[in-house]
Amino acid sequence: MWAANGDKLLSASKESACGSIAEWNKQMLSRQFPYVTFILCISTFIVSLAVNDTISGTLAGQIKVPELEPYGGYTLEHLLNFELWRLLVSQFIHVKQFHMFYNVLSLFVLGCLLETRMSRFVFVSIWFLAGSAGTFVSTFTVPAPWNLGTGGSQGILALAAAGVVLYASGQLRTKITAFVLGWVIFPAFVLDIIYAENHLPKPGHIVSFALGLLIALFYVRKSVTR
Numbered sequence: 001m002w003a004a005n006g007d008k009l010l011s012a013s014k015e016s017a018c019g020s021i022a023e024w025n026k027q028m029l030s031r032q033f034p035y036v037t038f039i040l041c042i043s044t045f046i047v048s049l050a051v052n053d054t055i056s057g058t059l060a061g062q063i064k065v066p067e068l069e070p071y072g073g074y075t076l077e078h079l080l081n082f083e084l085w086r087l088l089v090s091q092f093i094h095v096k097q098f099h100m101f102y103n104v105l106s107l108f109v110l111g112c113l114l115e116t117r118m119s120r121f122v123f124v125s126i127w128f129l130a131g132s133a134g135t136f137v138s139t140f141t142v143p144a145p146w147n148l149g150t151g152g153s154q155g156i157l158a159l160a161a162a163g164v165v166l167y168a169s170g171q172l173r174t175k176i177t178a179f180v181l182g183w184v185i186f187p188a189f190v191l192d193i194i195y196a197e198n199h200l201p202k203p204g205h206i207v208s209f210a211l212g213l214l215i216a217l218f219y220v221r222k223s224v225t226r
Contacts, residue, residue, distance in 0.1 A: 032116050033116075034111045034112050034115040034116060035115075035120070036111065036115055036120050036123055036124050037107065037108060037110075037111025037112065037115050037123075038111075040107060040111070040124075040127065041104050041107055041108050041111070043092055044091075044092045044094075044100065044103065044104050044107070044152055045100070045104055047089065047092035047093060048092055048093050048094045048097060048100045049097065049100075051068065051071045051072075051093050052094075052097055054071070055067050055068075055071075059097065060097045060098075063095060064095070065095055065145070065146045065148050065150065066145040066146065066148065068093050068095065068148055068150050069145075069148055071089070071093055072085075072086050072088075072089030072090045072092070072093050072150070073086070073090055073093065073148030073149060073150045074086035074087070074090055074139070074148060074149050075139045075144075075147055075148060075149065076136075076139065076140075079136075086149075087128075087132045087135075088128070090135055090148075090149050090150050090151075091127075091128075091131050091132070091135065091150075091151070091152050091154070091155050092152065093150050093151070094150065094151050094152070095150065095151070099151070099153075100152070103151070103152040103153060103156055104152075106156050106160075106183075106184045107152065107155075107156050107159070109180050109183075109184075110156065110159045110160060110163060110180065110184060111123070111159070113163060113172065113176075113177055113180060114159060114162060114163055114166065114172070117166060117171060117172055118162070118166070118216075118219060119219070122215070122216075122219050123159070123162075125215065126155075126158050126159055126162050126211075126212050126215050126216065127155040127156075127158060127159055128155065129158075129211065129215070130154070130155065130158030130161075130207075130208045130209075130211035130212045130215065131152070131154040131155025131156075131158050131208055132154075132155075133154075133207055133208060133211055134154030134155075134157070134158070134204040134205060134206075134207045134208030134209075134211070135149040135150070135151070135154050135204060135208075136149060136204075137203050137204045137207045138154070138202065138203065138204030140203075141202065141203050141204065153188060153205065154204050154205065154207075154208035155208065156184060157184070157185065157188055157205050157208045157209045157212065158208040158209060158211060158212030158215075159212060160181055160184045160185050160209070160212070161208075161209045161210070161211075161212030161213040161216065162212050162213070162215065162216035162219075163177065163180070163181050164181060164185075164213065164216075165213060165216035165217055165220055166216065166220070167181065169220050171220070185209075188205060189201045189205065192205060
């Protein structure tokens with residue numbers, strides 16, 4: 001009788017322990033997998049290619065900036081008409097799909113580094129808020145009808161700026177982090193300087209990068225004071 005009861009208790013303890021380990025593993029996987037990054041990358045890839053195919057008839061056919069207006073490209077006038085959905089969708093669509101592929105890859109590697117190191121809410125807030133701000137500013141720097149706000153570069157540079165803050169604060173100071181940040185930031189600003197008429201970084205890129213720095217600095221400071 002005592003042996004039977006002991007076996008039952010031991011079996012129950014094992015089941016409880018296995019259940020606890022399984023639940024812990026599930027929680028750790030949930031924390032470590034960059035779900036938001038995955039969703040943003042897939043959304044950018046699908047939406048940008050679908051729009052390009054709709055306009056040109058092929059996934060990588062040549063299109064022009066004004067042609068993106070019905071699909072999410074925007075100016076101040078669109079926002080004044082409360083077409084706020086464009087703030088999100090505009091960051092998925094691209095004029096050049098090669099640029100889109102580079103942006104998706106940049107977003108993926110940045111997200112794998114940053115998303116699980118900070119609150120997912122902070123991560124997506126930096127991408128959306130700072131990215132939208134930079135895209136909005138860019139609409140004032142180009143003459144119509146080429147002044148539609150589109151592309152994911154602004155949000156990606158904002159996240160890269162957040163990575164700089166985490167690297168400088170010691171929260172993410174690794175060689176791979178330094179490499180990824182350099183790989184994302186350096187080409188963006190160098191290409192701006194080479195191809196811009198005034199040979200200066202694009203204002204939209206500067207605004208997004210600066211806002212990414214500010215939001216990340218606030219997050220790091222708040223997390224340290226807890």
